[in-house]
Amino acid sequence: MGEFDLIARFFQRPARNALVGVGDDCALWQPTPGMQLALSSDMLIEGRHFLSTVYARCLGHKALAVNLSDLAACGAKPCAFTLALALPRVDEVWLDKFSQGLFDLADAHNIELIGGDTTQGPLNICITVMGEVPPGDALLRHTAQAGDHIYVSGTVGDARLALEVFRGHHALDASAMTRARARMEMPTPRVALGMALRGVANACIDISDGLLGDLGHVLQSSHVGAIIHTDWIEESVAISADMQELAFNKRMEFALAGGDDYELLFTAPADQHEWVMQAASDTDTPVTHIGEITHDLGLNIVDAQGLAISRRFASFDHFTS
């Protein structure tokens, strides 16, 4: 099968909202008048971002999910995406499953694939997403304020738990591993929550490299510090039942520095707490209050008694790990 047959068979679908979709030199898209465009790209490389054991359908899902997570973190509404794909060989069964996972998530968010590039080479997937947000409403990293509450959506640590099982450092029974693996391989981008937090949250980021590391980006660009409590790691909706089985120190490490969670970490003024909880319930997304933004720079982790806990774990950084 040649390049053009491959594109036509697996990636070309009739344009819906696009004026021109797959098949011409450029796609044409008419933005909603008055809206700002939000753009983001994320690349996934075999051995670096995913294991060779991952199912093609999960990979199709995850490649788009991590990109949608960036739009979610900005409070943008997803519109369309492009796909640049390098494949070692044409494997029709693999392509069929990959495109299924990709389009299932695209359809769930009512967005379309409008173009891309296809080439032979080591497996590499790069998606660019395009979204829209009303001017001034985008959630950004540099706008956290001292006194803000810090919140996290969903559950954290499960993807790391699955990774540790793959690495042979930890054992889980089959059903627990299925759940943890789903969190690692099929993350849920929190698009609806991000949009519901427009005008409520002060700052927002999605957790890809680990909660503390990603919070660090918010603190640095907002010129503030933070206190993170640990009582929610003892027990809260942010910690899954499978994570509860771990010893506290492991659980804390996975929750705070695990990475690959694709949850939203955001800050909001204390007097917006009810609106935060309203956004959470309107979008069926659990949200947990985990700390406060402080004037004093630095990041302190304190237990329920207010005692400092030392930080021995680092977040993921591609060039230092």
Ligand code: ADP
């Ligand atoms: P060009 O050489 O003009 O850049 P290509 O031959 O690379 O165009 O691609 C042909 C058409 O197919 C273009 O519209 C391009 O956007 C689209 N396309 C290529 N690869 C993909 C892909 N993996 N997914 C979606 N569209 C693709």
Ligand code: MG
């Ligand atoms: Mg091309």
